[in-house]
Amino acid sequence: MAKLPVDPEKLVADFGPHLNYTPREGYAGRDEPDKSVPTHCCFCGMQCGIKLLVKENRVVGFEPWMEFPFNEGRLCPKGVQRYLQDNHPDRLLSPLKRAEGKGFEPVSWDAAMEQTVNAIRRIQEQYGKDAFSVLSGVSLTNEKSYLMGKFARVALKTKNLDYNGRLCMxxxxxxxxxxxxxxxxxxxxxxxxxxxxxxxxxxxxxxxxxxxxxxxxxxxxxxxxxxxxxxxxxxxxxxxxxxxxxxxxxxxxxxxxxxxxxxxxxxxxxxxxxxxxxxxxxxxxxxxxxxxxxxxxxxxxxxxxxxxxxxxxxxxxxxxxxxxxxxxxxxxxxxxxxxxxxxxxxxxxxxxxxxxxxxITGQGNGQGGREHGHKCDQLPGNRDINNPEHRQYIAGVWGIDEKELPGQGYTAYELIEAIHRGEVKGLLSICFNPLVSLPNNNFVREALEKLEFYVAIDFFLNETARYADVVLAGSLHEEEDGTVTTAEGRVTRIRQAVTPPGNARTDTAIILELAARLGAADKFSYNSSEDIFNELRIASKGGTADYYGITYEKIEKNMGVFWPCPTLDHPGTPRLWEDRKFATPDGKAHFNPVNYRPPGEVTDEDYPVVLTTGRVVSQYLSGTQTRRIGKLVDQFPEPLLEIHPELAARYGIRQREKVKVVTRRGEAEFPANIVATIRKDTVFIPYHWPGRKSANQLTPGTLDPVSKIPEFKVCACRLEPSGQISQPGTETAFDSI
Missing domain, CATH: 3.40.228.10 (Dimethylsulfoxide Reductase, domain 2)
Incomplete structure (x- = not known):
């Protein structure tokens, strides 16, 4: 076998203690993998290059992809261990349906599809097309993001489509x-x-x-x-x-x-x-x-x-x-x-x-996923769904009359509010876990309980999917071909390394069959992900996010192509605005006056402390994937309340003491982590956990009036120490920071 292009000792030094890498020759008795597949990490918007090692249609390890120009082989703790989720026992291997009093039970694909399509038809016939909604995710490839936008508007004919990038970018x-x-x-x-x-x-x-x-x-x-x-x-x-x-x-x-x-x-x-x-x-x-x-x-x-x-x-x-x-x-x-x-x-x-x-894009395809049409206000190419010319062009690409194209629907949190008040009756979600990731999640839970029908597409039974009537077993990042767009604007190739296990299917196959059963087979006649991408190229042509000149072959040859890339002979655009011609109608960059205003919720006598939320190195977003990887859980097994020593002393809070955090939405209890690395008037809780450990039980549903993003970063709270020290064995490496 060929040697690695770097010295192993240098590799370990570069990657740090999380890698523990040894050349494959060093594993006595271990068979050679069947193949090494260059692709990308499934997590954040950096989309670091990685090579997945495959044996008998299972991902069994990884190698650094030294040649990929952004990370040059470097990976974070999540990237190093991402492959460990592939063979997890929680993996969904077949469709499930809710069985009263029994939880979920396996069901055939035909039965799951029939139940789903019948429920969609019933709800739309009874309440109107917009009574059925879609929540999509930006961990999906560009092809699937494009497909979800088209599916909602052409097959379901609903305006109520949005995505979890609403919580991100x-x-x-x-x-x-x-x-x-x-x-x-x-x-x-x-x-x-x-x-x-x-x-x-x-x-x-x-x-x-x-x-x-x-x-x-x-x-x-x-x-x-x-x-x-x-x-x-x-x-x-x-x-x-x-x-x-x-x-x-x-x-x-x-x-x-x-x-x-x-x-x-x-x-x-x-x-x-x-x-x-x-x-x-x-x-x-x-x-x-x-x-x-x-x-x-x-x-x-x-x-x-x-x-x-x-x-x-x-x-x-x-x-x-x-x-x-x-x-x-x-x-x-x-x-x-x-x-x-x-x-x-x-x-x-x-x-x-x-x-x-x-x-800096937070989610895996947060850049590409906000460009090609599964936002409520957007059409492919980052076009405006309310612009008549934009609508006419996309309707032509899709082969429908412009009048058939739905208008703008609700944003993600607004959609939950619409479900809550009974305006929206049905929901399809894919790779979205709103019960953990949306604010005020007790309100979200109440909305889920009001749905007449809910179908979830995912590869694990996440916390939100537990409220579903039908769960369709979908695909991981490495189980389909496609593209993603990195935070830099570089369009890269996701290569299929393995096929879905058991009776699971690719997300694309699921959506295409649903579209066919809904009577739109002629509008969704794709034979491959590349077919979808080639239609996306046409749909994006002339838009501000123009991918027309990008092809799979061109991406392979150049290890990615930066958009905009309007023609086949265009090299792509790593650096924007060098010609000083901006994409505004007048060709100039626009200053925008900003008048300071306070946040939506301010502290007072009852809630005197500011709560802010965020992420930790070993977990990712709602934790559906990373909370199933043992070493990442070991590094940070539970959320801690980060608090300054002076604020802790004011309340008499000791290290690891359980502290009740109370806001206007609810309350939750977290062990204290007393650190000098936070403001004295602020506490911090990471948000990757569900249920009683969820920080988003506490956060408000206040939205930005323009972007409709929730205000996760500012929340007024009060602290009530319990006097109880959390049980031994739950300490983390972060306690001494």
Missing amino acids: VSAGAGNKKAFGLDRGSNNYSDLKGAEVIFICGANVSETFPTLTYWLWQARDLGAKLIVADPRLIPLARTADLHLDVRPGTDSALYGAMLKYLVDNDLLDHDFINQHTTGFDATIAAVKDYTLEWAETVTGVSKEKIRQAAEWWGKAKTSFLLHARGIEHHSKGVDNVLSCINLVLATGRIGKPYCGYAT
């Missing part, structure tokens, strides 16, 4: 469209290495996107200054040049004050502003009173830190600003995003080498 998308006319980060991440200043806003990169950290260290080695804005002293902030410990919900005040400092000290790119932007005067007028002293009072960040951040940003020749859910999960998430973009535009550092702006 929609504030970033709305801000990008307002400012640039196009929803994608401006640069690939290799541009980070030449930036003099890197500003990370609300992104716990080291834990949630660990392989991106490599590019930050490259920049640091070359002398870059790193600024991190976050309420917690996250791992990345511990080595940053400047940490802005912003009070949750006050982000736009911080960035607005920095913008005013740039103006007052003439740290602006006047040529860029005058020639390539609009709206600057109105934007400056909105922050005219944002003094450093005012910002210190509002944000809790010292005025000296704010001044230093603004000076470094303003005086740099090259810079890169990145943000993620920390500034987006707010009832004013779009405002926060626009405040960041205003800083970038004011200094003109965009569309040039080592000068950029990027939104």
